[in-house]
Amino acid sequence: MTTHAERIAPVAQQIAQFHKTQTPFRIYHGSTNSTRQLPLTQTNTISTAHLNNVLSVDPITKTIRVEPNVPMDALVAATLPHNLVPLVVMEFPGITAGGGFSGTSGESSSFRHGFFDATVTQIEIILGNGEIRTASRTQDPDLFAAAASAFGTMGVVTMLEIQCRDVAQPYVELSYLPAPSMPAAMALFRALTADPKVDYLDGIVFAKDHIVVCAGRLSPPPDPSSPNPNPNPNPPKIQHFTRPQDPWFYLHARKSAPPYSPSSPSPQEPTKKDLIPLKDYLFRYDRGAFWTGRYAFSYFLTPFNRITRYILDYFMHTRVMYHALHASGHAAQYLIQDVAVPYAATTAFLEWLDRKQNFGAYPIWLCPLR
Structure with a gap:
């Protein structure tokens, strides 16, 4: 060698x-x-x-x-x-x-x-x-x-x-917190950033009034034999994202934190928690390449459901998708753009993006940066 x-x-x-x-x-x-x-x-x-x-x-x-x-x-x-x-x-x-x-x-x-x-x-x-x-x-x-x-x-x-x-703990306990607006999401980001227990933090904008903030902390695996002095009626369940039968992460996040309404729990309280193996969490967006894999289903007029995602799983991993993107020549037709925006400008920027003549497409990924 x-x-x-x-x-x-x-x-x-x-x-x-x-x-x-x-x-x-x-x-x-x-x-x-x-x-x-x-x-x-x-x-x-x-x-x-x-x-x-x-x-x-x-x-x-x-x-x-x-x-x-x-x-x-x-x-x-x-x-x-x-x-x-x-x-x-x-x-x-x-x-x-x-x-x-x-x-x-x-x-x-x-x-x-x-x-x-x-x-x-x-x-x-x-x-x-x-x-x-x-x-x-x-x-x-x-x-x-x-x-x-x-x-x-x-x-x-x-x-x-x-x-x-x-990283002695091999899991990430992930909380899904709904926010009804960009100002509410930014308030959550600020509060969670100040919490030293939070190790991972991002969010997905599904619509102007439906934003999901995902906050994670490293956690040990569940121990069924360990007594729990404060039993949780809804304890975190182990959730995977890398197997063919697993949900795509963005679909799971949307389902885990439905749009906020006055009758919903307070946006300060997580609606659901998952216990995710660390590697599954780190590469949670691989299958479907965030959500861009859905365009392939539309392009080939293929139904988009759990069964078709399972059958076509091999083609929906990013390594294969990037190869197909360049081999097909479609790289000239699609654009993925990262934009750094100050916290104070996020609401105005989302308003601008929301207009059809400017962008008008969802979801949008939110990734707070130091």
């Missing part, structure tokens, strides 16, 4: 040659979670597809070192045996560590820890002239800061050291 240094040496040599001949080039990662089509040829492309190895896990510093094409599911699989999990894990299992750093990636733990790049403590990067450098907050900090979210323009990242946290 080749060493990491042996794997990156040809990449550095090729970049140096492109620099010598002043040839612009692109990077081929082997897979993509982008909806954009990129023109790639053998004469203008450097492949880093082979840089997909986990290098080390350090339980003392709670860090993991990986090459850039290690995907999120492999990252989690490497850390969990050490009772660790990365501070931020993107919602699709095929998103890579390098893509999360060089792009701008957030998830439901980002209200605590910021974007994924904020959890990276050190990088190795090949500059445009072929020079291999190491950068961190203390070593070459300007380069380290500039490389984050730079989409590869500062150089080719070849190694990342990522901060993790202890």
Whole structure:
């Protein structure tokens, strides 16, 4: 097996040659979670597809070192045996560590820890002239800061050291809280952000008057033999989201917190709680790619129900869906857009989005960021 240094040496040599001949080039990662089509040829492309190895896990510093094409599911699989999990894990299992750093990636733990790049403590990067450098907050900090979210323009990242946290509890207890308006949802976000027991936080806008805020905390597995001094008449039930027979997460969230009305419970009280295995929670949006998988059913005039979702489950995972999107040429017809909006502007922004001439489509994902 080749060493990491042996794997990156040809990449550095090729970049140096492109620099010598002043040839612009692109990077081929082997897979993509982008909806954009990129023109790639053998004469203008450097492949880093082979840089997909986990290098080390350090339980003392709670860090993991990986090459850039290690995907999120492999990252989690490497850390969990050490009772660790990365501070931020993107919602699709095929998103890579390098893509999360060089792009701008957030998830439901980002209200605590910021974007994924904020959890990276050190990088190795090949500059445009072929020079291999190491950068961190203390070593070459300007380069380290500039490389984050730079989409590869500062150089080719070849190694990342990522901060993790202890995770002795293998489940997430998730509460679904309905909100009747964007101001009410923002009030919930602010209150839950201030609660140190909350580890994960996001939301889904199904309509202007139907918003579901999802708040999660790490939790131990249920123990039927343990006496409960305060028995709960509706204890959390174990819920999965990664198997063919499981519901798509957004459909389950909508059902778990129906639209708020004066006769409903207070929006400050969760209407339902689930106990979700950690990996199921982290990749809960994989099946159906949030809700965009529903467009495939409409495109092929296929009924959208529990049975058809079960039968077509293989095709509804994001790795397959992204491949189909690019192979079909439909990438030019669809747009996925992330927008950062201050809390104070969310209501006005939703009002603008709600107009048919501007957007007028739901659901919309809400992800509070630090």
